[in-house]
Amino acid sequence: MDILVSLDENYMRQLCVMLTSVYLNNPGCGCSIYLIHRGIPEKKLALLSSSLERLGYLLYPVLIDEKLFSSAPVMKQYPQEMYYRLLASKLLPKELKKILYLDPDVLVANSLERLWNLDISNYLFAAAAHTGKTELANNINRIRLKTENDYFNSGVLLINLELCRKEIDPEEIFSYVREHSSSLLLPDQDVLNALYWDRIRKIDDFIWNYDARNYSSYLLRSFGRADTAWVMSHTAVFHFCGKAKPWKEHYSYRFGVLYRHYMQLSKNYFPSLTF
């Protein structure tokens, strides 16, 4: 399985927690981790790489080619990094046909195999929409971005790199951002939805992108079926999206316990990095 992450030095700890969860829930799967970055120190990358090697994983750091972004509009709150997942096909080795992008604030708690093997040969991406509690937000986003469909979350993306290489034009993305800079709230996600909403295969957010804040809403939507027992045996990716983060103090949502436990476990697998 090939996994894509994109982050700066400050998110190395979260990356280790996330990779620990990938490792423990996907036994026997030798993953390659592609890490797009702008300048994480060599020493840290070497430590990460050697920890990963002990798990049978390989690290491929991809240092950004700044030239590609020479004409990219960059805003204060939303730096250049926001483009990386959308432009993964331009940044990653040509021989890669697909890749699974994961935000550093996700936690894996069941096998990713079915997602990795999902047929997206006719799509650019597979992604989940956060429905439920955010239905109102979805409606607003539909109007705001003039899409007719769900508002997809960009935290978990299966990317068809082969097709993206043909269909995605960086300049189209940059000019969309330039023209709509005043109304973009979550730029990478907004661009994904505005430009590519009809090229996305929808996946189940209960399984692949479970908004960890919304237990009650998932329970309601499922008519009581998605209780803790169900979630723990089905949900493969918890997404700790939003402002409250489970690695910060006073996080109160239900699945924070699980995240905190993986913070502990990660010390066994990344002894030199997590602290």
Next chain:
Amino acid sequence: MDILVSLDENYMRQLCVMLTSVYLNNPGCGCSIYLIHRGIPEKKLALLSSSLERLGYLLYPVLIDEKLFSSAPVMKQYPQEMYYRLLASKLLPKELKKILYLDPDVLVANSLERLWNLDISNYLFAAAAHTGKTELANNINRIRLKTENDYFNSGVLLINLELCRKEIDPEEIFSYVREHSSSLLLPDQDVLNALYWDRIRKIDDFIWNYDARNYSSYLLRSFGRADTAWVMSHTAVFHFCGKAKPWKEHYSYRFGVLYRHYMQLSKNYFPSLTF
């Protein structure tokens, strides 16, 4: 580390969950598991053994010598099994000097090393008292059992087998049970407290025997210090004691999420046994 468990066939799944948690939270520790039983089928023991071998663990099944219990009083609700942990010194190989007994309804979430290395050379056991919310129950137990001290929980016991061999007399235990059979509530625990309360080294229940039902009470007792983050980075043994069990439906306490996740993880390590 040498671990003692005692259970019947119906608790094999819980055993696998517990051992998965021991394994993942004690990396590099090759454990020996002593399993005292009365007749778990050979085939199941062989499956357990081969799964454990793949983890670098060894299984030593100990089939009970019924003769030892010929004079033991046995009550309906409390079968012969209740004596095993107290009489471990008579049941286990002579060369073992100490052992860590764990109930099948515990979950390990941090390293057991400090407990295993605890000096109990002058004690028969190390055990924790469930204080806090159960202070009233403790007082009642003190009066009922005429001990002057805490009421110790017998779910996590570090046992000094060398000293127990010299000091523990099975007949003393059997006659205590015979004489008090009408007032015993939790026989093994009551006997532990009534006969050996002054031979027990007290350990911290926050760390070594955390009553998973009582998060709020622990939080109060610690003046707010033992919040989820603290618990997840310090508590080594969660004890899911009481009637509500995290493997049953509708378990609502906070740490049920963690137990359920280990039920999933255990499938990777005990594929032929957990279901």
